[in-house]
Amino acid sequence: WMLMATARAPTNIAVIKYWGKRDETLILPINDSISFTIDPDHLSATTTVAVSPSFQEDRMWLNGKEISLSGGRYQNCLRELRNRAGDFEDKTRGMQIRKEDWKKLHFHIASYNNFPTAAGLASSAAGFACLVFSLAKLMNVNEEIGQLSAIARQGSGSACRSLFGGFVKWTMGNQANGSDSIAVQLVDETHWDELVIIVAVVSSRQKETSSTSGMRESVETSSLLQHRAQAIVPNRILQMEESIKNRDFSSFARLTCADSNQFHAVCLDTSPPIFYMNDTSHRIINIVEKWNQHEGIPQVAYTFDAGPNAVMIARNRKTATLLLQRLLFYFPPSPDHDLNSYVLGDKTI
Numbered sequence: 564w565m566l567m568a569t570a571r572a573p574t575n576i577a578v579i580k581y582w583g584k585r586d587e588t589l590i591l592p593i594n595d596s597i598s599f600t601i602d603p604d605h606l607s608a609t610t611t612v613a614v615s616p617s618f619q620e621d622r623m624w625l626n627g628k629e630i631s632l633s634g635g636r637y638q639n640c641l642r643e644l645r646n647r648a649g650d651f652e653d654k655t656r657g658m659q660i661r662k663e664d665w666k667k668l669h670f671h672i673a674s675y676n677n678f679p680t681a682a683g684l685a686s687s688a689a690g691f692a693c694l695v696f697s698l699a700k701l702m703n704v705n706e707e708i709g710q711l712s713a714i715a716r717q718g719s720g721s722a723c724r725s726l727f728g729g730f731v732k733w734t735m736g737n738q739a740n741g742s743d744s745i746a747v748q749l750v751d752e753t754h755w756d757e758l759v760i761i762v763a764v765v766s767s768r769q770k771e772t773s774s775t776s777g778m779r780e781s782v783e784t785s786s787l788l789q790h791r792a793q794a795i796v797p798n799r800i801l802q803m804e805e806s807i808k809n810r811d812f813s814s815f816a817r818l819t820c821a822d823s824n825q826f827h828a829v830c831l832d833t834s835p836p837i838f839y840m841n842d843t844s845h846r847i848i849n850i851v852e853k854w855n856q857h858e859g860i861p862q863v864a865y866t867f868d869a870g871p872n873a874v875m876i877a878r879n880r881k882t883a884t885l886l887l888q889r890l891l892f893y894f895p896p897s898p899d900h901d902l903n904s905y906v907l908g909d910k911t912i
């Protein structure tokens with residue numbers, strides 16, 4: 564026999580960034596963070612998990628290619644889920660799996676991203692959220708989503724925020740075992756649905772410094788990072804929660820841009836410095852800043868993760884169209900830059 568479960572999970576983009584761990588194994592952060600979850604039709608992972616007594620070992624394929632599950636992050640997620648597995652019974656087929664049996668059974672896992680992993684857009688968040696959710700379904704894990712988020716967190720920190728839609732907060736928690744370092748939904752995806760996300764793929768090359776090693780180096784060498792985590796982020800989190808609740812775009816945009824810029828300042832403050840943005844990223848920031856200044860109130864917010872690609876959030880659909888026109892005007896197809904595609908709502912141009 565064989566049992567299967569399939570799930571889909573989108574990626575998320577942080578507007579108040581997570582950067583720095585206080586525990587590398589459990590993946591516990593040094594500050595709270597807030598993100599929004601992308602519509603799953605665009606940037607998501609789909610994972611099918613199967614279990615059968617004929618499987619001799621746990622195996623996983625990512626976009627059709629087998630990858631190793633020996634890393635601690637995969638092992639920790641699998642162990643946590645097996646420990647929480649429930650009884651399974653299918654009377655019509657006369658099948659029964661008792662919770663302790665899951666420890667002896669093995670899984671085959673196949674995961675696909677609907678966007679190129681090489682595009683430098685966070686894929687680990689969607690990947691681990693999806694892996695944990697599909698295995699939890701298969702194994703009848705009877706836990707709240709918040710508790711599942713604490714398992715996904717042990718795969719990749721940002722993954723814990725992808726288990727909810729809408730705007731999500733990852734509370735850093737203060738327990739040593741990480742039990743209170745979980746994601747909570749602030750508002751669902753219907754709360755602020757006039758916002759439009761545009762991703763400018765500035766470079767499709769794989770980033771040089773991974774988030775994991777980048778943040779480790781920042782924790783070890785940046786004094787700005789400590790100041791940010793202790794003196795800046797706590798207040799910013801409160802303000803961001805207020806602006807989301809009130810759909811206050813001006814305050815939302817100001818906080819989002821400031822936090823992205825501070826995160827990249829921390830990267831520069833790291834020794835040796837880490838450069839995630841490139842000239843095209845900087846030009847995009849200038850274009851948006853000048854436009855916002857000219858209008859008097861912000862029309863567009865921008866944020867950059869550990870790479871040069873710009874994620875822009877437009878106030879509404881009309882602003883999004885104007886932004887796309889502007890980007891095409893400033894970046895006509897040319898060999899001088901490799902800005903090559905924009906994702907707008909349900910279209911890729």
Ligand code: DP6
Pocket residue numbers: 576577579580581582590596685687718719720721722774775776868869
């Ligand atoms: C800049 O979650 O990829 O995107 O926990 O080591 O897997 P690990 O790191 P990861 O870091 C994400 C960093 C970020 C900011 C964010 O998403 O909050």
